[in-house]
Amino acid sequence: MSQITKPALFNPERVHEGGELFLARSDIDDLHQSFIELINRLDTVPADEFAELFMQLIEHTREHFAREEALMVKSGFPAIAEHCSEHGRVIGELNQLEKRVRLGRPMMARAYVREQLPGWFELHTRTMDSALVGHMRQRGE
Ligand SMILES: [Fe+2]
Numbered sequence: 001m002s003q004i005t006k007p008a009l010f011n012p013e014r015v016h017e018g019g020e021l022f023l024a025r026s027d028i029d030d031l032h033q034s035f036i037e038l039i040n041r042l043d044t045v046p047a048d049e050f051a052e053l054f055m056q057l058i059e060h061t062r063e064h065f066a067r068e069e070a071l072m073v074k075s076g077f078p079a080i081a082e083h084c085s086e087h088g089r090v091i092g093e094l095n096q097l098e099k100r101v102r103l104g105r106p107m108m109a110r111a112y113v114r115e116q117l118p119g120w121f122e123l124h125t126r127t128m129d130s131a132l133v134g135h136m137r138q139r140g141e
């Protein structure tokens, strides 16, 4: 008898050591690991727990971006404007969705977490975050 198991939304091994999205920079990798944990939990969380967990994701994402932005300032990262504006765009989207979730309309937020955030995270990590880490490494930071 075959058993159908739902694949993990985002394989967490990809952001751990040995994974292709691991940046070998513990402060950023830790944030990415907990981000992936949150979006995977949000995909399967019961309806009555979604809102609370979604607010946690927003809080976590604000902290994640603020920490990276502090590193950009400290290291004089040349693409700071572009990177911060990308963070700002995502926070703007999350803020819009938060309003709907607070009104008891979580459908768009659920779809966003499942269909948009994983792909966004992957591309953002491969390009902008990885450029930031490369820049800091070059400076010996
Ligand atoms: Fe990041």
Ligand SMILES: [Fe+2]
Binding pocket: 065, 068, 083, 087, 124, 128, 129
């Ligand atoms: Fe970033």
